[in-house]
Amino acid sequence: GVNEGRFLIDQEAPGRRTGPRVEIVDLKKERGVIDIALQGPASREVLEHLLEPADRRTLAALDRTEFCELTADGHQLLVARTGYTGENLGYEIYVGGPSSVWLWEQLIEGGRPLGLLPCGLAARDSLRTEAGLPLYGQELVGPHNVDPFEAGFASYVKLHKPFFIGRAHCVSAYQSTTRTVVRFETEAGARRVQHDATVQDRNGTIIGRVTSCVSLGERQVGLALIDRPTLGPGDAITLLNPATGRAAESGLSRLSTGDRLPPLVRGVVLPRLRAREESRQFGTE
Incomplete structure (x- = not known):
């Protein structure tokens, strides 16, 4: 339909047409x-x-x-x-x-x-999480509607090009980004961090949520979507798994003696993508 001119590809320039025809074969x-x-x-x-x-x-x-x-x-x-x-x-x-x-x-x-x-997709998922690569549906789009700029993959959106379909929206998203995906590592022997666990800074302020986390030896490595500019490599964080049972049903204000809360997990922010030195440390290269 775009090749035939039946659809508008640029609202600001209604007369714009595509270049050479493109054939896509499945x-x-x-x-x-x-x-x-x-x-x-x-x-x-x-x-x-x-x-x-x-x-x-x-x-x-x-x-x-x-x-x-x-x-x-x-x-x-x-x-x-x-x-x-x-x-x-x-x-x-x-x-x-x-x-x-x-x-x-x-x-x-x-x-x-x-x-x-x-090996199967579970192994691939562990490796890509360790490396800091986003997964579509978790660190890209998904329930939090994460865009490539927030995911750390801005270089794959060629904003220097004068035009492509959706360019204006991408420029707006780039200029208004308020979140970013970070990679983190937990302390050794910590309880397993679950998907959607909250991320807190050193002051106890909730700044985001975990999107992926995998075990790597005694530690865990994961990705989280947080407010920016909040943290950088080396900064301490605390992770809190979603509450279950009475704590989830009644909320913190109505907890009583005997109720249980998930334990806090301490961690640290890592560089956005895995470095070669880190690969050698974990024995994965």
């Missing part, structure tokens, strides 16, 4: 393509075992967010140097349904000596 629906994510420091070495020398060179030259078409034993692969685990090296491999089982088995077999293991 590869999963049209060709039965699936995505297998191969992540981690050894991912290139694992994938190279399946490729001819020319394709190995192509893979080695691939930069972040770039993709290429490769062939492995006659199977066509679309390989992107992307991922959502926080690793410096990783690939997402798009392969047709009939070839997917073959590729999976080859990766598992060839990667076993290098420590490759199959």
Whole structure:
């Protein structure tokens, strides 16, 4: 409809039209393509075992967010140097349904000596939380309607471009941002921090809520949406899980002897994204 001019794309310039036509193809629906994510420091070495020398060179030259078409034993692969685990090296491999089982088995077999293991979305969620990457529905949009500027991903919204659909709204959101997503770490041995736990500053003022939290050894690492500019790396915070039972039903003003409140969890704000030094500390790089 936009290509045909049936919809208004800029209220301030009703006569504006789009440029060259764009065709979007749903590869999963049209060709039965699936995505297998191969992540981690050894991912290139694992994938190279399946490729001819020319394709190995192509893979080695691939930069972040770039993709290429490769062939492995006659199977066509679309390989992107992307991922959502926080690793410096990783690939997402798009392969047709009939070839997917073959590729999976080859990766598992060839990667076993290098420590490759199959894992699901829960593992991916732990890794992306540790790295500080937002998840759509939690640190992006979701119940709190978080925008990319609040999520710490402002660089992905190209405001320097003279026009794109929604640019005016994005500029307004950028200029009026009052919240930000921060990454935090709890003290060792703390009670598990739940989703939607409140975040308090050192004065006891509630400044936000936890959106994600995962266990990492003796500690927990999580993300929280807070008021800005409130905290920076190294600042102390206190986390309070949502109340349950009578405390949740009656409120603090009507609590009596014997009622129980969730214990406070102490933590500290970390740099927004995980650094390499931190990866070595936790043994995840």
